[in-house]
Amino acid sequence: GAVVSQHPSRVICKSGTSVKIECRSLDFQATTMFWYRQFPKQSLMLMATSNEGSKATYEQGVEKDKFLINHASLTLSTLTVTSAHPEDSSFYICSASFGGSQNIQYFGAGTRLSVL
Amino acid sequence: GNSVTQMEGPVTLSEEAFLTINCTYTATGYPSLFWYVQYPGEGLQLLLKATKADDKGSNKGFEATYRKETTSFHLEKGSVQVSDSAVYFCALRVGGSQGNLIFGKGTKLSVKP
Numbered sequence: 001g002a003v004v005s006q007h008p009s010r011v012i013c014k015s016g017t018s019v020k021i022e023c024r025s026l027d028f029q030a031t032t033m034f035w036y037r038q039f040p041k042q043s044l045m046l047m048a049t050s051n052e053g054s055k056a057t058y059e060q061g062v063e064k065d066k067f068l069i070n071h072a073s074l075t076l077s078t079l080t081v082t083s084a085h086p087e088d089s090s091f092y093i094c095s096a097s098f099g100g101s102q103n104i105q106y107f108g109a110g111t112r113l114s115v116l
Numbered sequence: 117g118n119s120v121t122q123m124e125g126p127v128t129l130s131e132e133a134f135l136t137i138n139c140t141y142t143a144t145g146y147p148s149l150f151w152y153v154q155y156p157g158e159g160l161q162l163l164l165k166a167t168k169a170d171d172k173g174s175n176k177g178f179e180a181t182y183r184k185e186t187t188s189f190h191l192e193k194g195s196v197q198v199s200d201s202a203v204y205f206c207a208l209r210v211g212g213s214q215g216n217l218i219f220g221k222g223t224k225l226s227v228k229p
Contacts, residue, residue, distance in 0.1 A: 004159060034216075043120070044205070044219040093159070103213035107152075107159035 002028045004096050006108025013084055014116055021079045021111045023094030029074035030096035034105060035067070038091040050077055084115045118143045122206045122220035129196055129227050137191040137223050139180075139206035147208040149173075149182050149189040150217070154203045163191075163204070196227045 003026040013019050023033060032051050036044040048064075050056035050071035058064045066088075068080040077096075081088055091112050095105040122139040129135060141147065148167045152160040164173030169184035178193045189206060206220040 006159070009157075041221060043221050044217075046216050049216070095160075100213075104162060105217065107154075107161070109157060109159045 002096075002098075002106040004030075004094065004106045004108045006094050006111055008111060009109060010112045010114075012114045012116065015085050016083055019081045019084055019113060021081075021092055021094070021113075023077045023079070023096065023108050025075045025096040025098075025106070028096075028098050028106075030077075031074065031099045032097045033071055033077035034095045034097070035069060035077075035079050036093040036095070038093060038110075044093060047079075081113065084113070086115045089113055089115045118147070118208060118210055118218050120206050120208055120218055120220035122204075122223055124221070125203075125224040127223060127225045129225070131198055131227055131229050132195045133227075135191070135193040135196045135200075135225070137204055137206075137225070139189045139191065139220060141187050141189065141206075141208050143187075143208055143210055145210045147210045149180070150207040150209070151178070151180055151189070151191050152205040152207060152219075154205065154222075156202070160205060196225070198227045198229055201225055201227045
């Protein structure tokens, strides 16, 4: 099946620093990539959707200047959490889709971000 | 709005026990319904799905039936194995194949030998 690799799996950083998370589709070209955030004991919440070569579409309430998304190629999307603060600590998950009639999303294993 | 409610875990069962994880939904229009499974250290994987009322999705011994009258999509398996230990997410999607997925909070299942 389709494989999505997400890196790093865990990151700890100091408040005020920026953190970049990578999401790669290893064996298919992803026309669309999705970024989710999950707080403890909560649902996965969609943050943004990105199509290759175009600007990401952010969900309501998600700060686009805070969470920078780049989808420069059909196999790579990055999420950069800028000037991270403790309240940004969360579990970030990406997924990728190559479209088609069913538009199935394939998920990465997630990144645990802890901001001290 | 659209939302998914699933039973809170964790759920702990002995091997070969019967499993039910309840899932109910609220949706405008006619959603497709999904169950995803996340094994430790891995990404979510689609387990099964149903796209219209009375459809039954099945995979790996798991089943779920799309019940429009009760707005439910409960996950069942007749005999669980230790290898079924994972977190299970119920989800819906409205707006066809281009719509966004809306997830429940997940239910952690632990199966003891």
